Amino acid sequence: MEPILKLESARLLMRQWRDDDLPAFAAMCADPQVQRYFPATLSRLESAALIGRLRGHFAELGFGLWALERKVDGQFIGYTGLGVVDFEAPFSPAVEIGWRLAREHWGYGYASEAAWTALGCGFERLGLEQIVSFTSVSNQPSQKVMQAIGMQNDPADNFEHPKLPDGHPLKPHVLYRINRQQWLKTLQA
Incomplete structure (x- = not known):
């Protein structure tokens, strides 16, 4: 499959990663507030390695986490996307x-x-039947985004993240889902 390297919304360009994204990306990943729902902040080297892995996901699967850029001024603001x-x-x-x-x-x-x-890319272009999202139980801001885009949580789906050690405060996770039919209904609402 040809990689999907660019998507657009009203205010944002979702694009492939560039080398000049590293300074802003590394600053974002070093911010303790941004990383508070992740196990740790990242060094510049760790951020560079993460960009490499994100590029590799696109090369291997044709989609991934796109760099986010504001259309009005071209400023890098973060990332959004899909991952296995x-x-x-x-x-x-x-x-x-x-x-x-x-x-x-x-x-x-x-x-x-x-x-x-x-x-929209996942359901229309990739033909996915379901997309999930998960975060630590304490991450209310991300849960609000999940709800805003029509995802739903069944408490029976919540889980302990296997990559975090027992007793870690971020180990308890919520799982949200949306399937193609639910997404189509939100389009019509």
Whole structure:
């Protein structure tokens, strides 16, 4: 499949990663507030390695986490996109939708706008039947985005993240899902 390297929404360009994204991306990943629902902040080297893995996902699967750029000024603001769940869980194999934005871009609806665009790509262009999203139980901001794009949580689906050690405060996770039919209904609403 030809990689999907670019998507657009009203205010955002979702594009392939560029080398000049690294300074802003590394600053975002080093921000303790941005990373508070992740196990740790990332160094510049770890951020560069993550960009490499994100590029590799596109090369291998044709989709991934797109770099987010504001159309009005071309500023890098974070990422949003789709990825294959890389651990075993009751809901895997699955494709996950995820996002992370620099703190100064919170509260403008960018995450929901980009996530809605990524859902459309997943269902229309990739032909997926279901997309999941998950986060720590304490991450209310991401759960609000999941709800805003029509995803639903069944408490019976919640799980302990297998990549985190027992007792870690982020180990308890919620799982949200949306299937193609639910997504089509939200389009018609």
